[in-house]
Amino acid sequence: MAPGVLLDDAPELPHYISSKRLNNDAPKDIFPDGIRTSGQHPPIYSKLKKYNDYPKEISGPTVWKAEDYQNSPEKWVHWFTEAEKAELGKATDDFLATGTPLTGITKDNFPLPTLGPLMESFREDVLNGKGFILMKGFPAQEWSVDKSATAYIGLGTYFGYFVSQNGKGHILGHVKDLGDDPTQIHRVRIYRTNARQFFHCDTSDIVGLLCIHRAKEGGESDIASVHHVYNTLQKERPDVVETLTKPIWYFDRKGEVSEGQDPYIRTQVLYIEPTEQGRVYCKWDPYFVRSLTRFSETGEITPLSPEQLEALKVLEETCMRLSLHMVLDVGDIQWLSNEHVLHSRTSYVDHDPPTPRRHLLRLWLSTPESEGGWKLPFHDSDERKRGGIQVDNVPPKYPLDGE
Numbered sequence: 001m002a003p004g005v006l007l008d009d010a011p012e013l014p015h016y017i018s019s020k021r022l023n024n025d026a027p028k029d030i031f032p033d034g035i036r037t038s039g040q041h042p043p044i045y046s047k048l049k050k051y052n053d054y055p056k057e058i059s060g061p062t063v064w065k066a067e068d069y070q071n072s073p074e075k076w077v078h079w080f081t082e083a084e085k086a087e088l089g090k091a092t093d094d095f096l097a098t099g100t101p102l103t104g105i106t107k108d109n110f111p112l113p114t115l116g117p118l119m120e121s122f123r124e125d126v127l128n129g130k131g132f133i134l135m136k137g138f139p140a141q142e143w144s145v146d147k148s149a150t151a152y153i154g155l156g157t158y159f160g161y162f163v164s165q166n167g168k169g170h171i172l173g174h175v176k177d178l179g180d181d182p183t184q185i186h187r188v189r190i191y192r193t194n195a196r197q198f199f200h201c202d203t204s205d206i207v208g209l210l211c212i213h214r215a216k217e218g219g220e221s222d223i224a225s226v227h228h229v230y231n232t233l234q235k236e237r238p239d240v241v242e243t244l245t246k247p248i249w250y251f252d253r254k255g256e257v258s259e260g261q262d263p264y265i266r267t268q269v270l271y272i273e274p275t276e277q278g279r280v281y282c283k284w285d286p287y288f289v290r291s292l293t294r295f296s297e298t299g300e301i302t303p304l305s306p307e308q309l310e311a312l313k314v315l316e317e318t319c320m321r322l323s324l325h326m327v328l329d330v331g332d333i334q335w336l337s338n339e340h341v342l343h344s345r346t347s348y349v350d351h352d353p354p355t356p357r358r359h360l361l362r363l364w365l366s367t368p369e370s371e372g373g374w375k376l377p378f379h380d381s382d383e384r385k386r387g388g389i390q391v392d393n394v395p396p397k398y399p400l401d402g403e
């Protein structure tokens with residue numbers, strides 16, 4: 001089925017509209033319209049480190065095993081209390097009553113006196129600790145989709161600023177099967193299909209997923225600590241780690257290309273943060289690497305080498321082996337780090353109508369202190385300043401998203 005055929009399936013909500021409204025926390029010198037593009041950018045190659053600069057082993061709270069958490073939900077699950085739900089509901093109603101567009105929401109106009117400090121502690125844990133938290137009991141079935149989306153975005157302001165999720169600048173993504181063909185990986189975003197998503201991270205510091213409807217079967221989540229995977233690979237397969245630290249990987253922009261940009265970028269998978277902390281972080285999605293045969297077949301870019309194919313396979317297998325499994329119920333919000341946690345999703349089967357199909361609302365958030373990813377050695381300033389504006393104004397070459 002062609003992309004966008006089921007456009008009308010998406011409910012009409014004002015936040016689908018791409019916006020130039022300011023989002024107060026976004027650094028204006030980098031993102032003049034306040035809404036940064038989801039587009040991928042090439043690194044500054046001179047700032048990239050070589051394999052020998054990488055640590056042999058990483059320690060600290062970002063390193064965790066599935067066994068540390070799988071039988072201890074109290075360490076990573078927070079149930080909304082009745083008082084917290086009431087506070088969230090009031091902040092949402094008050095905000096909606098002002099008539100402010102959703103993209104104008106900030107911590108200042110979405111006050112959460114008791115939930116706010118809790119969100120700050122979760123934020124610290126997501127960014128600098130284990131990298132994940134599951135909030136349960138969000139009243140998604142009691143509230144309208146509009147109210148749920150507003151409350152969810154309001155919570156998100158306590159983590160960071162919105163990042164657009166596609167070439168149209170949408171800041172609230174709908175993760176649901178719109179019938180797109182997952183074999184057409186050069187132009188289809190897998191979140192719009194029911195196919196398995198291999199371990200990957202999204203193009204922001206934090207990703208949130210709010211479950212509105214569950215699938216009939218499948219669609220379950222697995223997450224892995226990048227630093228535990230890294231330590232394991234350094235012991236078992238240092239050659240794979242070395243391959244992942246080389247700037248030999250082409251990533252597809254899948255048509256979300258601004259004027260003057262190549263339709264792909266060349267970069268690496270593992271990086272060292274260019275700060276005193278010097279943390280190792282990961283930016284990876286195998287679908288964006290595998291989809292480039294249209295350029296490698298013409299000789300425009302180098303095809304994946306046997307070493308790269310091996311690294312891709314070993315990384316996926318190691319993540320799976322070391323991962324923590326979780327199932328998202330209606331009213332669950334999963335918040336994940338995109339720097340030191342990799343996530344995947346099993347394939348799924350939807351209910352027959354009229355039972356609603358699986359539907360998650362996705363937020364991509366970044367933070368001023370990390371500038372989109374632990375001080376990425378990415379983006380020369382001109383490239384960054386183009387931000388969401390050009391991507392927004394230049395129609396993508398492929399009609400990727402129709403919401």
Ligand SMILES: [Fe+2]
Pocket residue numbers: 200201202207343
């Ligand atoms: Fe994702």
